Amino acid sequence: MEKNDLIIHLQDICFNYPGSPQVLDRLDLKFYRGNRIGLMGPNGSGKTTLFHIVMGLLKPSSGSIEIFNRPVKTEKDFIRVREKIGLLFQDADDQLFSPTVLEDVAFGPLNMGKSRDEAMDIARNTLNFLGLTGFEDRITYKLSGGEKKLVSLATVLAMEPEVLLFDEPTSGLDDRTKATLKDVLAGLDLSYIIISHEMDFLDEIADSIYSMDNGKILFDKEVHVHQHVHAHPHGAYNHEHN
Amino acid sequence: MIEELANGDSFIRRLDPRGKIVVVFLFSMVVASANRLQVLLCALVLGLLIVLAAKVPVKELVRRLIPVNMLILFFWLFLPFTFGGEPLLHIGPLAVTREGLLYATRITLKSNAMMLMLIALVASTPISTMGHAMHTLGIPQKIVHLFFFTYRYIHVIYREYFRLKNSMKIRGFTPKTNLHTYKTFAYMVGMLLVRSFDRGQRVHNAMLCRGFKGNLYSLSKFSFKKGDIVSVVFMLTLIILLGVLEWKKTI
Ligand SMILES: Nc1ncnc2c1ncn2[C@@H]1O[C@H](COP(=O)(O)OP(=O)(O)O)[C@@H](O)[C@H]1O
Ligand SMILES: [Mg+2]
Numbered sequence: 001m002e003k004n005d006l007i008i009h010l011q012d013i014c015f016n017y018p019g020s021p022q023v024l025d026r027l028d029l030k031f032y033r034g035n036r037i038g039l040m041g042p043n044g045s046g047k048t049t050l051f052h053i054v055m056g057l058l059k060p061s062s063g064s065i066e067i068f069n070r071p072v073k074t075e076k077d078f079i080r081v082r083e084k085i086g087l088l089f090q091d092a093d094d095q096l097f098s099p100t101v102l103e104d105v106a107f108g109p110l111n112m113g114k115s116r117d118e119a120m121d122i123a124r125n126t127l128n129f130l131g132l133t134g135f136e137d138r139i140t141y142k143l144s145g146g147e148k149k150l151v152s153l154a155t156v157l158a159m160e161p162e163v164l165l166f167d168e169p170t171s172g173l174d175d176r177t178k179a180t181l182k183d184v185l186a187g188l189d190l191s192y193i194i195i196s197h198e199m200d201f202l203d204e205i206a207d208s209i210y211s212m213d214n215g216k217i218l219f220d221k222e223v224h225v226h227q228h229v230h231a232h233p234h235g236a237y238n239h240e241h242n
Numbered sequence: 243m244i245e246e247l248a249n250g251d252s253f254i255r256r257l258d259p260r261g262k263i264v265v266v267f268l269f270s271m272v273v274a275s276a277n278r279l280q281v282l283l284c285a286l287v288l289g290l291l292i293v294l295a296a297k298v299p300v301k302e303l304v305r306r307l308i309p310v311n312m313l314i315l316f317f318w319l320f321l322p323f324t325f326g327g328e329p330l331l332h333i334g335p336l337a338v339t340r341e342g343l344l345y346a347t348r349i350t351l352k353s354n355a356m357m358l359m360l361i362a363l364v365a366s367t368p369i370s371t372m373g374h375a376m377h378t379l380g381i382p383q384k385i386v387h388l389f390f391f392t393y394r395y396i397h398v399i400y401r402e403y404f405r406l407k408n409s410m411k412i413r414g415f416t417p418k419t420n421l422h423t424y425k426t427f428a429y430m431v432g433m434l435l436v437r438s439f440d441r442g443q444r445v446h447n448a449m450l451c452r453g454f455k456g457n458l459y460s461l462s463k464f465s466f467k468k469g470d471i472v473s474v475v476f477m478l479t480l481i482i483l484l485g486v487l488e489w490k491k492t493i
Contacts, residue, residue, distance in 0.1 A: 095448045
């Protein structure tokens with residue numbers, strides 16, 4: 001891969017929450033343009049924490065972060081990162097805060113300096129694209145769980161990011177909404193990392209599957225040296241055979 | 243509980259929110275500084291008429307007036323006895339004074355008149371619109387944010403409260419007067435604060451991820467139409483009239 005295509009480069013990242021043991025332990029990650037990665041790992045293994053570090057919401061205790069080949073350290077650096085990298089939160093209730101759907105989806109574009117009309121257009125188009133036509137004036141906190149997830153996705157897509165970080169987008173979705181999500185992902189020219197516990201889902205939408213354990217990421221190559229003979233992607237993830 | 247009242251359609255609902263805010267503000271100023279009972283009575287009647295015009299459901303209206311009037315009731319319990327002045331009537335060792343009664347009456351009229359106007363404003367304007375209107379009126383960004391986020395987080399706390407309550411209910415909790423109940427309620431309040439704080443933090447993070455730099459933009463465009471001008475001028479005239487009545491001591 002070319003150096004220009006290296007989008008996210010984490011080196012030796014350590015992190016712990018105040019008064020808690022190390023969550024990330026000298027973690028390395030190289031993420032290239034065009035990568036479509038699935039990330040698995042037991043609950044509490046630090047997947048969400050990793051995403052929050054990439055977005056600059058948490059500061060690592062040591063290690064370096066380079067995004068688009070630039071070191072990012074200060075809040076100011078991360079403001080630019082957030083225009084290019086979108087994060088879909090694990091809990092959609094955290095993501096939506098405006099009273100109406102349209103306002104919430106237009107929030108990002110407005111922050112990026114778009115005019116009121118442009119922002120409304122972008123918001124409407126994004127909603128249409130996700131099959132949410134007619135949701136504009138719905139009250140965000142009265143949507144169903146699946147609808148909230150899709151609207152959250154709209155709020156992120158409306159910023160036209162180059163990279164998307166999905167934190168368990170499939171949790172609590174029915175099969176139909178999951179299928180919608182798959183179609184959307186297939187139709188987008190985006191690089192992404194998706195955290196999910198659903199092997200089948202990741203199989204369909206990811207090119208490679210990483211797993212997290214002990215504060216580190218185990219890459220594909222670890223899948224091959226994994227002690228199981230069969231090198232199916234389950235190998236990288238704690239699983240049982242029956 | 244904090245469901246917006248703004249659902250019915252009324253003439254007042256369609257008015258420009260900026261005009262409404264200015265009118266309510268000036269009305270409150272005049273009423274707060276007025277002292278004559280006649281003026282306060284007129285203000286109360288005006289408030290009632292406006293609330294009627296805004297088509298606030300009576301049940302909602304009463305529900306919103308009760309807390310204020312509970313407080314006022316409390317004033318009535320001691321104000322008439324503790325105010326120095328001409329005694330009108332003796333109850334045991336206590337004397338009810340004319341000044342005390344007047345004072346309590348004034349407070350009652352003032353508070354209710356202002357509450358009625360405020361209810362009419364809130365009932366006829368969605369909260370987010372109100373925030374943006376305040377901004378375009380030149381109210382400092384910081385205060386508008388405070389207003390907006392207070393509203394937003396009251397929702398958050400309220401929903402957390404429901405979640406906690408349900409999780410207690412499904413495990414068979416029924417409040418009684420025993421230590422277990424008190425302890426459970428204490429835990430609940432503690433959890434409520436901590437969880438709301440956490441969620442507030444996460445919502446803020448989500449906003450940062452979407453490029454929030456401290457500015458809120460509005461999608462609603464306000465336009466001051468002929469109806470707005472007429473209503474504002476009409477209301478201003480009435481408010482000035484109240485002021486003149488107070489000052490000139492006519493009637
Ligand atoms: N705000 C927090 N304060 C303290 N510890 C936390 C906080 N958030 C998460 N943790 C801890 O950090 C670890 C990793 O959490 P997280 O990144 O959310 O895991 P995952 O997303 O993989 O389930 C867990 O052990 C969790 O208990
Ligand atoms: Mg997580």
